[in-house]
Amino acid sequence: MRERPGLDRNLDSSTFLDFYYLKEEMVEFCRKYGLPVSGGKMEIAERIAHFLDTGGVLPVSGKKKRVTSLLEITEDSRIEADFVCSERHRLFFKEHIGKSFSFHVGFQKWLKSNTGKTYKEAIDAYYQILEEKKTGAAKIDRQFEYNTYIRDFFADNKGSSLEQAIRCWKYKKQLPGHNRYEREDLVALE
Missing domain, CATH: 1.10.8 (Helicase, Ruva Protein; domain 3)
Incomplete structure (x- = not known):
């Protein structure tokens, strides 16, 4: 069995990607070598792999979150582009789904990838996603x-x-x- 190497500048990207590293380890590496530390684990891993291969720094994705332009959210309102899980959205969903509502990952992904659908469709999707989680059919990223x-x-x-x-x-x-x-x-x- 090949032992997991420490995360350092001497690794090549394929070795790095072959092993599991905690996000904290990757953030520490980024800070040590002046790489941006923002983003999710997969984005940071991609940044490190690029750095190990080229010595270059990948730019941080330029996605900016916009504040919702909806004054009032109704079931007929359309899900806005660049959806942000705000307190206003949380209150809407709690009112229509119940106090147990939470912005779990599957639902957040659904909202962000279904711009233009109605909030009524979002409520239906929430229940469907919960059902998939119960049966184990939900895919974990x-x-x-x-x-x-x-x-x-x-x-x-x-x-x-x-x-x-x-x-x-x-x-x-x-x-x-x-x-x-x-x-x-x-x-x-x-």
Whole structure:
């Protein structure tokens, strides 16, 4: 088994991308080498990989969030471009969905990719997304590899403890390649 190398300037991008690094580790690396630290884990990883290959600095994506131009949000209102999860939106959805409403990742993504649809359609989508989460049909994005791994571990190992799942996760992230759960990862429990 090849051990996970420390994150430093001597790595090449393919080695870096083969292993799992915490966002905190990547942010520390960026600060050390003068790279921007803003953005999500995937954006930071792309920036580091580019830096390791070229020594150059990728610019930060220039997306600016706009404040909603809607004075009043109704079910017939259209979802605005560059949607921002504001307090006004939260109040609207809590009024129509209930106090348990939250801007979970799946719903945020739906809102941001469905500009022009109505808020009534958004409410329907919220319930559909919740249903998909219950059945396990919801896809977890790559930046949430840990969550995906733990979910898949428990699906394959009913009755196991979270401590066992975490031991297998720690073993897996030290290996090169993908970080998806595989039955062979149970070797970490021996």
